[in-house]
Amino acid sequence: MEKPRNLTEAIKQAKDYLAAMSGREKLLIGVGLIVLLGLALVQIYGSISAGFSSQSVEITRLERDLNDLSTLLDRYTKVKSRRDAIENQYKSVEINEGVYSHLENLIKKFALVDSGFTISENPQLKFGGNYLQLPFVVKFTTTNLKALVDFLKQIVEGPKPLVISRLNLTRSRGRDSLDVELEVSSIKRAS
The missing domain is CATH 3.30.70.60 (Ribosomal protein S6/Translation elongation factor EF1B)
Structure with missing residues (x-):
């Protein structure tokens, strides 16, 4: 079998080779291709699933951090306003007599x-x-x-x-x- 020079020649050679095969050989090649395709799909699915799973864990962590941040911001705002009120209260205090x-x-x-x-x-x-x-x-x-x-x-x-x-x-x-x-x-x- 000589080497094909372009794609159309390669396709023609593949068709001729398949035509020369028996039914059993065609069945084995078909099953082999289906198994390879199945293994490739499982591998691709596993990679995609792992990516989504890690993103889900990261999103959950970020949501928890966001809730904590919201609580901390509320607390900070309250403490800051309380501090400002106390500062204003003491700022105006002048004890002249000591x-x-x-x-x-x-x-x-x-x-x-x-x-x-x-x-x-x-x-x-x-x-x-x-x-x-x-x-x-x-x-x-x-x-x-x-x-x-x-x-x-x-x-x-x-x-x-x-x-x-x-x-x-x-x-x-x-x-x-x-x-x-x-x-x-x-x-x-x-x-």
């Missing part, structure tokens, strides 16, 4: 304690990068629970709010009074 004098006035006016209290100043600390925290420890004894509540409310919600970072209430032995110890801080923008 924090020590302000605390002393609050104790006398709202806690109804005229004497026997102590206010000690602790070293200032950095607070959130742009701010300074000026902590004070206040100690006094009271018998008037309502006055104590008014005092604490005035510290946090009054016109010159301070931050309460620690509060210890201890019932005095043998008396109907409370020993109060609290750490109060003034927050101011760092210069």
